[in-house]
Amino acid sequence: MINFASSILILAGLFFYLAGSIGLLRLPDLYTRLHALTKADNLGLGLLAAGLALHSQHLLTSLKLLLIWLAVLAASATSAHLIARQARRQETRR
Amino acid sequence: MNTTSLLVFDGLLLFSIVGLAWASLATTDERRSVILFMAFGLVLAVAWGRLLAPDVALAEAAIGAGLSGALLLAAARKQPRLLSPGSSKGSRHPDGANVSLVSRWAVTLLSAALAGTLAWALLHAFSSTPHDMLPRAISGNLASSGVSNPVTAVLLNFRAYDTLLELAVLLTAVLGIFALGQGTPGYQPAGPIFDGLVRWLVPVLILTAGYLLWVGAHAPGGAFQAGATLAAAGVVLRLAGRSRIGLPDGFVLRIVMAAGVGVFLLVGLTLLLLGRPFLGYPPAWAGALILLIETAAMLSIAATLLLAFVGGQPQSADVNAAANRQREEMS
């Protein structure tokens, strides 16, 4: 039962990664791409981490997975913000 | 996970590794090359994990991709080098016209021949029976090495002399950088969001560094990975505008730089005086001595990588403030 649930979560996570990558390739300009990447990949990672946490036996590893997800969440959100701000600044300066 | 699906995974992983390496080396735009190199380093870390080398995966991600990438990115010039008008824009060949076609083909053939001979020798080596003399000796002596993680045992006990010289290499690099003069002025103070992240992330990084140092005795981790994580915390602080990164000044900085080699030598020489061979830890004390050396090594590695990122002696506080204010009026 646990294995079934974790594989469902992992597959869902992979779907969001796929969505993020397609978004990166298809979307026209920087801001929409950033939007797609940050949102889809973070959700994908969250689902992936949840699936793996279920799969792993020790509580410690699942807590570590959670910490990884939180760190990546914060880091990618901030870096998306910084990239967008830098792009906006360059546009106004040109 | 039967072998075929594992081979498919390996194929995909290796294809992306070689692809990233090729892309990173083929482009003439320096920033693009560095960013692709960082991606190459991260995928490489996944490969090390796949080959059951977690210690190396940690170090590759932290030092190979992370800090080398940060150093390279800081050095990469903003705009791509002005290509000579003759060559077409964004030509795939590195640096267009001035490397003649003949020499490029000669070097390509030479490299292909090198790859061929290496592969030929390697296949020959793999076909002969694997030599397990050393791994058996390591696992045999692991009990008396003071740690249960075999890689840390090899690094800090069996081949401790290598690690001593490697820390000397680090010390030489930072002394060479120091001799070149003042470091670069710091970055602008960060906006609210980045500042918020830094305020939360840096303590976590420092905590992780301590954990990695401690866990190195019985699980993947150790001084190098911990030092790199500590250096990452420093790099983030510097990017957020705090140019001093809390690095000590003058004499204390020299002590931290020389801590790794100094403590190693101290332990080695005192053991020599006690009649034991140089760096021959008594089994009872081995664990404690290794932890002591690893702590000093962590500090040295973090300080060296940070000073390399700063690019020399950190400028005194007031110079940075002036540089920041001056940049404020400009932008």
Added chain:
Amino acid sequence: MTDAMIGLVALPLTGAVATLLLPRSATAVAVGTGLATTVAAGMLLFGVATQGALHYEIGGWNAGLGITLRADGLSALLLMMTSLVVLAASVYASAYFSAPSERARFWPLWLLLWTSLNALFLSGDLFNLYVTLELLGLSAVALAALGGKPAAIAAALRYLLVGLLGSMMFLTGVSLIYAGYGTLDLATLLRVVEPGPVAWTALAMMTAGLLLKTALFPLHFWLPPAHASAPAPVSAVLSALVVKAAFYLVLRLWLDVFANVVTPVAANLLGLLGACAVLWGSWRALQAERLKLLAAYSTVAQLGYLFLFFPVLLALPPGPTRDLAAGGLVMLALTHGFAKAGLFLAIGIIQQRCGHDTIRDLDGTAQHLPATTFAIALAGVALIGLPPSGAFLGKWQLLAGAVETGQWLWLVVTAIGSLLAAAYIFRVLGHAFVHRPYPNQPVTVARQEWPALLLAAMAVLVLGLAGAPVWKLLEIGI
């Protein structure tokens, strides 16, 4: 006596840390450590002479697991030369650098270079050799860039990149050896290695890397600018010792560890490259405008002579003539070390006192700096290979070996090379001894001229007249 081996590495390393922590008294600490290290080298030489080859297992682990330091006749002699040359250059450097900040930056790097040289000559483990090579390369580059001038930094940067490429190729060879034989210890490798694709490819890669670092003919482009633009004591050690350490490794691998893997064809190739180095280096030295460039190109040429010995030693069957030839090789290496170091130190004095080192304007130097010119002349004698110098004995053995094995080409090359060497040395002396009617008064700079004189005298008199023990020591193999 084995503690002397670990002392040879630990002392300079401790000195480096001490000079880093106490910048104000760095000079005193550095010269003191230098003396202690030289005493340790003397003890080791005495130990090897009396007890034969010594080895020291670091950490008490046996050869397979841990790293073993080994010292035989060859490495003990090279360690003694290293200590004497670096000690003399240290005394010279204490007077050469005036600004305290410059001194504080110089000494730690200098002692780290010394550590890497000692560690390299003693190491008995292949991967440890890679780490010592890297330490040697980095400290040499950092010291070469100490000059601060753009030319020095550009030359140091090219030197670093070439060194990194060389180390990476050496590491590839080491990895292949570990893949094929599962061991890194040179002594066990000696017993285990046999001709085959793994051994040939690994030896080829390691040799290619080392030839890059020892600047043999086609790969020598980085050496002249790097050695010419470095501060005088640094270029003395770079030319006399750093390139020779890489040569020592080629010697150790080809004639000792991989002796049965090496083919005569490969040895002849090395000999050919050496011959080109001799001719090209001497020719460029003859045309050099500046004394330092002359000395740097002379290094390229002198290293060529050392590689001429390979085909001769391969062709000679093991016996007295082969031992004599091997002794000749070591004698030539030792003499070049002392002579070139003395020459660079003397050139440094001229550069500091006269403000330039262009050969054309050397008129009246003999009157202005008598002792320095004498040191240059003495070193020149050793570089040409005139009788009282050790180089004469070395070249004589080379010629004897070449005659014995019927390889006449090396005979011709050595003759032409020596003639060219005589030409470029006498060109310098010719300018220096031109009599100037109103010479500035003779100047003696004791603390700088004594080291140069002693080193040059070591090359000419001591090695030439008292050279016999070198051959006796070389019988002591690993």
Added chain:
Amino acid sequence: MLTAQVLYGLTACVIVALGLRAALLHTSLLQRVVAINVMGAGVFMLLIAVAYRGPGLPPDPLPHALVLTGIVVAVSATALALALARRLHAEQDND
């Protein structure tokens, strides 16, 4: 016999050749440093492939320690090269 060890070993040879080719061809200093780092990564892959013994079996820890030492040595060499380059560009820019 196409095992993972052989696959990674052959890829290592390709990466070493790629790195060497780029190191010899590039004239921009930064890309030569990147090329040397890529070549180093290739050699490290060679060592880790040699250490790999199979999916379930414990690998040989010695090459792992060698690669760790190699990574740290590579980053210190890169740091020195970049510092020299920055100083060189600074000199060229203002004269």
